[in-house]
Amino acid sequence: MPSLLTPQSHATLRQQIDGWVQTLGFSQWAVSDIRLEDHEPYLQKWLDAGYHGSMAYMERHGMRRARPAELVPDTCRVITVRMNYLAADTEPLRVLGSPEKAYISRYALGRDYHKLMRKRLAQLAALIQESAEGGQYRAFVDSAPVLERALAERAGMGWIAKNTMLINERAGSWFFLGEIYTDLPLAADTPKTNKHCGSCSACLEICPTQAFVGPFELDARRCISYLTIEHHGSIDPALRPLMGNRVFGCDDCQLVCPWNKFAQHTTEADFQPRHGLQNSELVALFLWDEATFLTRTEGSAIRRIGHERWLRNLAVGLGNGPATEHAQAALATRLDHPSALVREHVSWALSTLRARAKNAPGSTAALQPIHGYHPTPDDSPP
Ligand code: B12
Numbered sequence: 001m002p003s004l005l006t007p008q009s010h011a012t013l014r015q016q017i018d019g020w021v022q023t024l025g026f027s028q029w030a031v032s033d034i035r036l037e038d039h040e041p042y043l044q045k046w047l048d049a050g051y052h053g054s055m056a057y058m059e060r061h062g063m064r065r066a067r068p069a070e071l072v073p074d075t076c077r078v079i080t081v082r083m084n085y086l087a088a089d090t091e092p093l094r095v096l097g098s099p100e101k102a103y104i105s106r107y108a109l110g111r112d113y114h115k116l117m118r119k120r121l122a123q124l125a126a127l128i129q130e131s132a133e134g135g136q137y138r139a140f141v142d143s144a145p146v147l148e149r150a151l152a153e154r155a156g157m158g159w160i161a162k163n164t165m166l167i168n169e170r171a172g173s174w175f176f177l178g179e180i181y182t183d184l185p186l187a188a189d190t191p192k193t194n195k196h197c198g199s200c201s202a203c204l205e206i207c208p209t210q211a212f213v214g215p216f217e218l219d220a221r222r223c224i225s226y227l228t229i230e231h232h233g234s235i236d237p238a239l240r241p242l243m244g245n246r247v248f249g250c251d252d253c254q255l256v257c258p259w260n261k262f263a264q265h266t267t268e269a270d271f272q273p274r275h276g277l278q279n280s281e282l283v284a285l286f287l288w289d290e291a292t293f294l295t296r297t298e299g300s301a302i303r304r305i306g307h308e309r310w311l312r313n314l315a316v317g318l319g320n321g322p323a324t325e326h327a328q329a330a331l332a333t334r335l336d337h338p339s340a341l342v343r344e345h346v347s348w349a350l351s352t353l354r355a356r357a358k359n360a361p362g363s364t365a366a367l368q369p370i371h372g373y374h375p376t377p378d379d380s381p382p
């Protein structure tokens with residue numbers, strides 16, 4: 001059982017947590033109660049519409065995702081933390097605008113956040129437990145049926161925006177979320193009740209695959225993040241030309257968001273880009289054999305998709321890029337790859353490039369990625 005918190009011990013504990021959170025490299029923390037019932041109909045509607053596609057884990061636990069005490073009995077509070085991940089100088093718009101380059105989501109350029117954050121959250125939990133002389137604490141980072149953004153909103157950390165990201169007024173949206181479920185009766189912070197998107201709809205318009213059904217509603221099956229990371233099979237040929245050079249995740253709906261002018265760069269050494277992944281040529285990555293893929297993605301979230309899907313995604317990127325001899329020669333090296341999935345995407349890319357070389361040499365299918373959007377310090381959020 002947790003100790004009862006007197007007003008004085010509560011204030012001391014909060015001060016201690018402030019210090020520990022900083023030392024452990026988190027950017028912010030806040031506390032919520034566990035009342036997420038308002039979210040249940042929206043989650044249910046999303047599942048009923050099948051927007052989760054093949055992410056069976058989204059449906060497996062049903063409403064438990066929105067009911068923390070059903071996941072961990074006796075939970076009455078959730079401590080939510082966030083951690084900035086955007087590394088400085090990764091020039092996302094320049095890479096997106098270079099069709100021979102591979103665009104990798106900025107969250108995946110460094111070390112996988114799951115383990116890093118879970119380990120630190122477990123350390124934070126142990127410190128709190130010691131100071132509070134008891135209590136139960138379970139740490140999660142996208143690792144269990146937890147409605148992370150709803151909890152963060154409930155803790156007052158930001159609002160779930162039209163692009164469905166959790167946006168913080170002072171830090172934009174380039175951060176990860178993590179939680180500690182606890183039975184320690186900490187005072188809850190004030191929930192965020194206002195959305196600050198106003199009349200803006202830039203994210204809905206920019207989405208390359210038009211994955212938003214409307215504001216606050218995403219059909220994951222069309223989202224490039226889903227297609228390149230979560231989806232295992234063949235990518236719908238109708239969506240391939242829309243994906244441009246985005247080969248692992250997508251950031252367009254964040255890049256265009258005016259609130260991200262307030263984004264803070266990460267100070268975490270482990271989130272710095274590895275192996276030049278922030279600015280690599282599609283061909284170079286496509287030529288990695290499986291052993292190279294496994295070595296270069298060690299400790300990275302990219303490793304989870306495996307070499308086969310890596311090649312699938314890069315083949316789509318190459319098919320959308322310039323029809324150079326270099327690209328075609330690289331693709332040809334995989335025409336007899338043991339995986340039918342890879343062969344099919346490679347054939348698509350080659351025939352697309354050949355057709356393009358014949359009709360309009362030098363052109364690319366890649367969309368103009370951000371339609372020339374360049375946030376400036378003078379931009380005002382809507
Ligand atoms: C499944 C999933 C995905 C799916 C589906 C995304 C989605 N929008 O749901 C896919 C693979 C597409 C995806 C993509 C990405 N993801 Co993701 N993903 C998740 C995961 C595992 C679950 C999200 C979820 O619950 N979706 C269910 C749907 C129904 O939620 P929703 O669309 O947000 O709708 C909710 C609200 O909008 C609300 N609602 C809507 N209208 C209204 C109205 C009222 C009145 C109320 C009360 C509520 C309400 O109800 C719904 C339930 O809360 C979480 C981790 C976690 N365990 O939470 C990470 C997570 C959301 N992802 C994250 C990230 C970083 C990304 C990407 C940026 C990665 C990338 N660069 O490629 C993209 C962003 C795409 C996007 N615009 O969302 C971060 C987001 C951090 C942040 N600042 O918000 C999370 C939190 C992981 C983490 N631990 O940090 N993701």
Ligand code: SF4
Nearest residue numbers: 207223224250252253
């Ligand atoms: S991540 Fe990309 S594809 Fe997915 S919703 Fe955002 S802009 Fe659209």
Ligand code: SF4
Nearest residue numbers: 161162197200203257
């Ligand atoms: S781009 Fe505009 S509408 Fe979309 S999340 Fe940002 S502020 Fe909201």
